[in-house]
Amino acid sequence: MAGTVYELQISAVVQTKPVSRLEKFSAPVVLKLPYDAARASDPDRLGIYAYNETSKTWDFVGAKVDKAAGTVSAAVTACCTFAVLDYDKSFADVPEDHWAHRTLKVMASKHIVSGVTEHEFNPQGATTRAEFAAMLVRALGLKASPSGTPFRDVEPKAWYADAIAAVHEAGVVDGVTGTSFAPGEPVTREQMAVMLMRAYAFQGGKAAEPDAQQLAAYRDAGQISAWAEDAVRQAVKLGFLQGQAEDRLAPQVHAARAEVAQVLLHMITAADARGE
Numbered sequence: 001m002a003g004t005v006y007e008l009q010i011s012a013v014v015q016t017k018p019v020s021r022l023e024k025f026s027a028p029v030v031l032k033l034p035y036d037a038a039r040a041s042d043p044d045r046l047g048i049y050a051y052n053e054t055s056k057t058w059d060f061v062g063a064k065v066d067k068a069a070g071t072v073s074a075a076v077t078a079c080c081t082f083a084v085l086d087y088d089k090s091f092a093d094v095p096e097d098h099w100a101h102r103t104l105k106v107m108a109s110k111h112i113v114s115g116v117t118e119h120e121f122n123p124q125g126a127t128t129r130a131e132f133a134a135m136l137v138r139a140l141g142l143k144a145s146p147s148g149t150p151f152r153d154v155e156p157k158a159w160y161a162d163a164i165a166a167v168h169e170a171g172v173v174d175g176v177t178g179t180s181f182a183p184g185e186p187v188t189r190e191q192m193a194v195m196l197m198r199a200y201a202f203q204g205g206k207a208a209e210p211d212a213q214q215l216a217a218y219r220d221a222g223q224i225s226a227w228a229e230d231a232v233r234q235a236v237k238l239g240f241l242q243g244q245a246e247d248r249l250a251p252q253v254h255a256a257r258a259e260v261a262q263v264l265l266h267m268i269t270a271a272d273a274r275g276e
Contacts (some may be wrong), residue, residue: 001039001083001084001085001086002035002036002039002040002046002084002085002086003033003034003035003036003039003083003084004033004034004083005051005081005082005083006033006081006082006083007080007081007082008031008076008079008080008081008082009021009079010022010079021079022079023078023079024077024078024079025076025077025078028075028076028077029075029076029077030073030074030075030076031048031061031073031074031075031076031082032071032072032073033048033071033072033073033082033083033084034070034071034084035070035071035072035084037070039086040086041086041088042086042088042102042105042106043065043067044065044106044109045086045087045088045105045106045109046063046065046072046084046085046086046087046109047060047061047062047063047072047074047084047085047087047109047110047111048060048061048062048063048072048073048074048076048082048083048084049061049082049083049084049085050076050080050081050082051080051081051082051083058083058085060087060111061074061075061076061082062074062075062076062141063109063110064272065272072084075141086109087108087109087111088105088109089104089105089108089109090105091104091115091119091120091121091123092119092120093120093121093122093123094121094123094258098123098258099258100123100258100261100262103258103261103262103265104121104123104258104261106265107261107264107265110138110139110268111138112135112138112139112261112264113135113257113260113261113264121257121258122257123256123257123258124256124257124258125256125257126186126187126254126255126256126257127186127187127192127254127255127256127257127260128183128184128185128186128187129181129182129183129184129185129186129187129191130158130160130163130164130181130183130184131160131187132187132192132195132255132260133160133163133164133167133173133183133195134160134163135260135264136163136167136172136173136195136199136264137163137166137167139199139264139267139268140167140170140172140199140202140203142166142167142170143166147165147169148161148165149161149164149165149168149181150175150178150179151164151168151175151179151180151181152179152180153180153181153182153183154181154183158183160183164181164183167195170202171198171202172195172198172199172202173195173198186254186255187254187255187260188251188252188253188254188255189241189249189250189251189252189253189254189255189259190224190225190228190231190232190251190252191228191255192241192255192259192260192263193228193231193232193234193235193240193241193251194227194228194231194232196231196235196240196241196263196264196267197231197234197235197240198231199267200238200240200267200270200271203267203271204271204274205267205270205271205274207234208234208237208238209237211233211237214233214236214237215232215233215236215249217243217246217247218243218247218248218249219247219248220248220249220250220251221249221251223249223251223252224249224251225251228251232249232251235263236249238266238270239266240263240266240267240270241263
């Protein structure tokens, strides 16, 4: 707990009539709550949570932190009991000296990434295209869409079907062909860059100035597919994507789970800096 618990109630009181209580909103309303800086060891881990009376648990709502104002805000759709919580998740295979330690703590607190088990993250493991689509839905705050997709290899009842439909409708993710998505295939670093830059544009991010020399330092830049070259150049220019080594970009290599978390955090941080 990093602040006061608030119970939000909105009622209409009319003389001689019963009190009319508004339970749900016709459109999302932004709720902004203060947090206690003395109780928040890392403000980037803070989020607004709603108390679930049925399960007796706190459910994550959203996390837009304004450190200068000392507040956290999120879009809510109903009256409820809310509080700012500090979600501190650790993974046994990501110790404090691991380069992605804080990244994974922050991304886990935003409930965008999760472990392969309760205690293991598998930071070097591959990320499937379906998993990356689901992370983008959570990072962009998209509503999972039940409308279906044109992809024949996405079963309507699959856990990822609605997420793929949502990012496809938003124009963020395409299939490997017009009718195939390959949900179980590992996402490559260049595929990740393309989807990431589309997500960045969806958030209102502006393209960086073109720089023909941006990829000159990488000896494997020639391995970048033509359809991905502009997105990779943009991702490198904006600092979202870094090489796996000083002179190696590895565009065709599968994106590791920790790498995916890092590039998504870069995108979210950029959006926060724009005040979105």
